Amino acid sequence: xxxxxxxxxxxxxxxxxxxxxxxxxxxxxxxxxxxxxxxxxxxxxxxxxxxxxxxxxxxxxxxxxxxxxxxxxxxxxxxxxxxxxxxxxxxxxxxxxxxxxxxxxxxxxxxxxxxxxxxxxxxxxxxxxxxxxxxxxxxxxxxxxxxxxxxxxxxxxxxxxxxxxxxxxxxxxxxxxxxxxxxxxxxxxxxxxxxxxxxxxxxxxxxxxxxxxxxxxxxxxxxxxxxxxxxxxxxxxxxxxxxxxxxxxxxxxxxxxxxxxxxxxxxxxxxxxxxxxxxxxxxxxxxxxxxxxxxxxxxxxxxxxxxxxxxxxxxxxxxxxxxxxxxxxxx
Amino acid sequence: xxxxxxxxxxxxxxxxxxxxxxxxxxxxxxxxxxxxxxxxxxxxxxxxxxxxxxxxxxxxxxxxxxxxxxxxxxxxxxxxxxxxxxxxxxxxxxxxxxxxxxxxxxxxxxxxxxxxxxxxxxxxxxxxxxxxxxxxxxxxxxxxxxxxxxxxxxxxxxxxxxxxxxxxxxxxxxxxxxxxxxxxxxxxxxxxxxxxxxxxxxxxxxxxxxxxxxxxxxxxxxxxxxxxxxxxxxxxxxxxxxxxxxxxxxxxxxxxxxxxxxxxxxxxxxxxxxxxxxxxxxxxxxxxxxxxxxxxxxxxxxxxxxxxxxxxxxxxxxxxxxxxxx
Numbered sequence: 067x068x069x070x071x072x073x074x075x076x077x078x079x080x081x082x083x084x085x086x087x088x089x090x091x092x093x094x095x096x097x098x099x100x101x102x103x104x105x106x107x108x109x110x111x112x113x114x115x116x117x118x119x120x121x122x123x124x125x126x127x128x129x130x131x132x133x134x135x136x137x138x139x140x141x142x143x144x145x146x147x148x149x150x151x152x153x154x155x156x157x158x159x160x161x162x163x164x165x166x167x168x169x170x171x172x173x174x175x176x177x178x179x180x181x182x183x184x185x186x187x188x189x190x191x192x193x194x195x196x197x198x199x200x201x202x203x204x205x206x207x208x209x210x211x212x213x214x215x216x217x218x219x220x221x222x223x224x225x226x227x228x229x230x231x232x233x234x235x236x237x238x239x240x241x242x243x244x245x246x247x248x249x250x251x252x253x254x255x256x257x258x259x260x261x262x263x264x265x266x267x268x269x270x271x272x273x274x275x276x277x278x279x280x281x282x283x284x285x286x287x288x289x290x291x292x293x294x295x296x297x298x299x300x301x302x303x304x305x306x307x308x309x310x311x312x313x314x315x316x317x318x319x320x321x322x323x324x325x326x327x328x329x330x331x332x333x334x335x336x337x338x339x340x341x342x343x344x345x346x347x348x349x350x351x352x353x354x355x356x357x358x359x360x361x362x363x364x365x366x367x368x369x370x371x372x373x374x375x376x377x378x379x380x381x382x383x384x385x386x387x388x389x390x391x392x393x394x395x396x397x
Numbered sequence: 398x399x400x401x402x403x404x405x406x407x408x409x410x411x412x413x414x415x416x417x418x419x420x421x422x423x424x425x426x427x428x429x430x431x432x433x434x435x436x437x438x439x440x441x442x443x444x445x446x447x448x449x450x451x452x453x454x455x456x457x458x459x460x461x462x463x464x465x466x467x468x469x470x471x472x473x474x475x476x477x478x479x480x481x482x483x484x485x486x487x488x489x490x491x492x493x494x495x496x497x498x499x500x501x502x503x504x505x506x507x508x509x510x511x512x513x514x515x516x517x518x519x520x521x522x523x524x525x526x527x528x529x530x531x532x533x534x535x536x537x538x539x540x541x542x543x544x545x546x547x548x549x550x551x552x553x554x555x556x557x558x559x560x561x562x563x564x565x566x567x568x569x570x571x572x573x574x575x576x577x578x579x580x581x582x583x584x585x586x587x588x589x590x591x592x593x594x595x596x597x598x599x600x601x602x603x604x605x606x607x608x609x610x611x612x613x614x615x616x617x618x619x620x621x622x623x624x625x626x627x628x629x630x631x632x633x634x635x636x637x638x639x640x641x642x643x644x645x646x647x648x649x650x651x652x653x654x655x656x657x658x659x660x661x662x663x664x665x666x667x668x669x670x671x672x673x674x675x676x677x678x679x680x681x682x683x684x685x686x687x688x689x690x691x692x693x694x695x696x697x698x699x700x701x702x703x704x705x706x707x708x709x710x711x712x713x714x715x716x717x718x719x720x721x722x723x
Contacts, residue, residue, distance in 0.1 A: 118584040119555075225672060255439035255611060255673075260655035260666035267664060282584060285614075289657035289666070312659060326589040328614040330656060332637045340593070341586050343540065344554050 073244060073276045074107040074130060079139035081125050085349065097348050099125040101300035102139070104375075107244075112270065112277040114291030114308065116284060116323065118345050122300040123280045127246045130278065131163050132156060143244070161191040161240035168249035170233030174221040180207070180232055181217040187239045206235040210265060227258035231265070238269060247279045251286060263290060284327045288312055293381075296320045299348055299356040302375055306382035316384040319357050355387070363388060371396055400468075401605045402428040402451070402573055407465035409443075409450045412458060419676050420446040422629035424465075425703070428573065433599060433606040435620035435637075437613060437652075441673050443629040444609045448575050451607075452492055453482045470572065488518060491566035495578040497558035501550040507561045508534075508546030511568070518569050533564040537594060556587035563594065570602055577609045592619050613656060617641055625649050628674050628684035631703060634711040645712040647689050683715065691716060 082096035100122045107113045115123045128134045130141050132148050141148050148159065167173050174183055184203045188194055194202045204214045210231040221229060230250065237245050247266065251259040267290065269275060281287050287294060288308060295305040296319065304317040315321045322339040341360045346352055352359050358368040367387055375385040376392045387393050409421035421443040428434045438444045449455040451467050453474060467474040469490065474482065494500055502510060511530040515521045521529045527546070534542035537560040550558055559579060566574055576595065580588040596619060599606055610616055616623055616637070623640045625633040625648065633646040644650045654667035671688040674680060683689070683696045696715050703713040 118586060227672070256613070256652060257439060257655055257669040258672075260657070261668045263657070264666050264668060284585060285657045285659055288659055289664075323586060324659070326585040327659065328585075328589070328592070328612075328618045329659065330614040330617050330641065330653065332617040332641050338589055338593075340590065344556060344587070 070108040070110065072106045073109045073144060074278075075140075075142040075145075076106070076126075076130065077104050077140045077142070078102050079104070079126070079129055079141065080137045081122075081129055081134060082137045095349050098300050098351060099348060100129065100136075101351075103297075103300070103302045105295055105302065105305060107276060107278060108293075109243075109276055110270070110274050111292040112279050112290050114279045114281070114287035114294040115297055116282070116287050116294060117297035118323075119282070120299075120345055120348065121297040122348075123297055124248055125300075126297070127165075127248055127278055127280055131165055131246055132160075133165075161187075161193075162243045163246070164237040164240060164242040164244070165246045165248060166230070166233050166237050166250045168252050169226075170229040171221060173233050173236060174229065176221055179218055179220055183221075183232070184217075184235060184239055187236060191240050193240060202239075206239055209238070209269070210235045211261075225258075227254055227262060230254065230258075230262055234262075234265065234269070238273065238275075241273070242275070244276045244278070247277050247281075249281050250279075252281060252283065259286070266290065284324060296323065299345065299351050301356055302383075302385070303357065304382075304384045304386075305375065306379075310379070310382050316378055316382070316389055317357075317386045318361050318363050318388070319386075322360075322362075355385070357386075399430050400427045401430045401432075401470060402607075403466070403468040404447070404451065405466040405468070407447065407450055407467065408463035409446050409455065410461050410463050412461055416677050417679075419629050419679050420460075421450060422679070424626075424629070424631055426624055426631060426634060428605045428607060430572075430605055431599070431603055432622065433596075433608055433620045434622045434624060435608045435610060435616040436624045436626055437610055437616055438626035439611055439673055441628075441676065442626045443676075444611075444626055445577055447626070448492070448577055448607065448609055452486060452490060452575065453477075453479075454486070487514070487571075488569040489571055490573045490575065491569070491571040492575040492577065493559070493562045493566050493579050495581050497555070497562040498550060500562060501558060503550055506547050506549055507553065508548075511561070511565055514565050514568050520568060530564075533567060534561070536567065536598075537561070537564045538590075539564075554587075555583055556591065559583065559591055560594070563591075563598070567598065567602065571604060573605045573607065574599075575607045575609070578611070579608075580615060581610065581612070588615070595619065613653060625652070628680065629676060630684065630713060631711075632685070632713050634703075634709075636709060639710055643710070645706055645710070645717060646685075646714050647691050647716070648685050651688075651690075683713075 079100055080102050081100040082098050085095045117123050129136050181203050184206055185199050188199050188202055203217055207214055212231055251262050279290050291308045294308050294311045296303045298319050304320045322341050325339045343360055346359055354369040354371055355373050358364050373385045373387050373392045374395055375383045376395050378384050378389055378391050405425050407421055407424045411418040411420055424447055436444050450462055508530050512526045515526045515529055531542045531546055534545055539545050539560050580591050620637050623637055624631050627648050633649050644653055651669040669688050674684050682698045683701055686692050686696045701713050701715045703711050704718055706712050706717045
C-alpha cells in the first residue's frame with residue numbers, strides 16, 4: 067500500500083472561527099475547529115475520520131473541498147495547492163472533488179426533477195456533449211440502482227435511501243477523483259445503510275475513486291476504510307491502518323472510543339473505558355494534551371507539554387506520551 | 398415476575414382524507430416488573446406510535462386507537478378518562494425522547510423546569526423543590542448540579558440535556574420509563590454513559606423500561622428481552638441472548654446480518670431487498686413477503702400469527718407454523 071501515490075496532502079491545516087464578542091476589553095476569541103493537522107490520502111483508498119461531534123471532522127472535509135478557506139495551512143490535490151487559485155480557476159478543479167451529504171435533500175433542489183438535477187453538473191463541467199446528456203442521466207441512474215422512469219420525479223417522491231442514491235449519482239456525474247462522504251449513511255435505517263455502503267464500495271472499485279469517509283458509526287468506518295484518523299478537538303490523536311487502529315490502538319482516546327461502541331453480541335462484555343466528563347470547549351482548549359482532562363492515564367507531563375503526532379510503527383502515528391516514541395521527541 | 402404492562406391487540410390507525418395508515422396493527426406484548434424490554438424496528442415500523450398509544454398522547458385525530466387494551470398495573474389505560482390519565486402520565490409512566498431540545502423550553506433554566514414539574518406533581522414546593530431538583534441533577538451524574546441548576550438548555554451539551562430529561566422523568570419514581578431512541582443523537586462515548594445511567598437507575602428505582610431504538614447494538618447491551626417490529630406488527634419476541642444466538646424470523650436474521658461488525662473483515666454487506674412496505678394498504682399476507690428470502694406461496698395471502706416456537710421465544714412467520722392453520 068505504501069507504493070500508492072498520494073492524491074491529497076493536508077499540511078498543518080488550521081481553521082479558527084472567530085467569535086464576536088461585543089466587549090472591547092476581551093480579545094476576539096477563536097473556536098479552534100481544526101488546529102494544525104497533517105495527513106495524506108492515497109489514491110484509491112478510503113480514509114476514515116472518526117471522533118465525537120465537535121472534533122472537527124466535517125470542517126476538515128470542507129476545507130479539503132475548499133468549501134471553507136483555512137486560517138493557515140495547505141491542501142494539495144495531486145501536488146496542486148487548491149487555495150492558490152482564484153475561485154474561477156478553482157471551479158475547473160472542483161469537478162474532481164465531490165461530496166455526498168448526510169441528507170441528500172440538502173444537495174437536491176426540491177423544485178427540480180431528477181433529470182434536471184443530474185443534467186446541471188454535466189452541462190456546467192461539459193462532461194458529455196449536450197445531445198448525450200439524456201443518455202448519460204439514464205446511465206447514472208442505472209449505476210446507482212434507480213430506474214430511468216425516476217428521471218421525471220421530484221426529490222420528495224423518493225425515500226431517504228433513494229435520495230442518497232441520487233446524491234451519489236450527482237457526485238459521480240462529474241467523474242471525480244475524490245469524494246468526501248460526510249456521514250452518508252447516518253440518517254438511514256440499517257437495512258438501507260448496508261445497500262448504500264455496498265454501492266459506495268462497488269463504485270470505488272469500478273471508477274478508482276478515493277474517499278474521505280466521515281462518520282460517527284465506528285463499525286461503518288471500520289467496514290469501509292483502509293486507513294483511519296482519530297480526531298479530538300481539532301487535532302489528530304492517532305492515525306494508522308484500519309486494523310491497527312481498531313485492534314491495537316495506542317492512544318487512550320482511541321481505546322475509549324472503540325470500547326464505548328456497543329457490540330451487538332450480548333455475550334461480549336467489552337471492558338468499557340468510561341471517560342470522565344465531556345469534550346471540552348474548543349474556545350478554551352486544555353493546555354498540553356487536549357485529552358488530559360478526560361484521560362484515565364493522565365501523567366504529570368500531560369497538562370504541560372503538547373504531545374506531537376509521532377511514528378510508532380510504519381504508518382502508525384500516535385500523539386500520546388504513553389508511547390515512548392512521543393516521549394523521546396521532547397527529550 | 399408480575400406483569401407491569403400488558404398491551405393486547407393494540408391497533409392504532411391514522412385516518413387521512415381518503416386513506417388509512419395502518420401504523421400499529423395488532424400488537425401484543427407485556428413488560429414485567431423491573432425488566433428492560435427493547436422494541437426495535439426501522440423507521441415507519443410503528444415503534445413510536447406504539448409508545449404514544451401507551452402513553453395516551455397520540456394526536457387524535459388523525460390518530461385513532463381502533464381496538465386493544467393497554468393494561469398498566471391492573472387498569473386499562475385506554476378506557477380511562479383524560480383527567481384520570483393525567484395522574485398516571487408523568488407520574489407512574491414517564492417518557493424520554495430522542496432530542497431533549499424539543500422537550501425542554503429554551504427560554505427557561507433547566508432547574509426551573511425541573512422545579513415546575515415537581516410542583517405540578519405536588520412533590521415539593523419552593524426551596525424544598527429547588528433542593529430536590531439539585532439532588533435529581535446529582536442523581537443523573539451532572540457535574541456541579543448547583544451551577545447547572547441555573548443553566549439554560551442551550552448551554553448544555555446533548556448528553557447533559559438528555560440527563561436533565563431523565564432527571565425530570567424520575568421525579569415521581571415512575572414504574573415505567575419509556576425511552577424513545579434516547580441515545581440516537583449522541584456520540585458513542587456519551588451513549589455508553591447514558592445507557593449505563595439508565596441501567597443503574599432502573600435498579601435503584603426498580604422501574605421497568607421500554608427502550609425503543611433502531612440500533613441492535615445498543616439494544617443487546619441493555620435489554621432483557623427484545624421485540625422486533627416490522628410494518629406495524631411484532632415479528633419476533635425473545636430474550637436478548639436467545640434472539641442473538643437463534644434469530645428465527647427472516648427479517649430479524651437480515652437485520653442482524655446487515656450491520657457491519659467491528660470484528661468482521663468481509664467487504665460485502667448483506668442487504669435486505671426492497672423497501673419498507675406502504676402502510677396505506679392493509680397487507681393481505683405477511684408484510685415482509687416482498688423482501689423475504691424464504692417466502693413461500695402461502696405467505697402472500699395469509700397473515701401468519703405469533704406463535705411460541707420454543708419457551709418464551711415467539712415468532713410470526715409461516716416457516717415455523719408447519720402443520721398449523723392449513
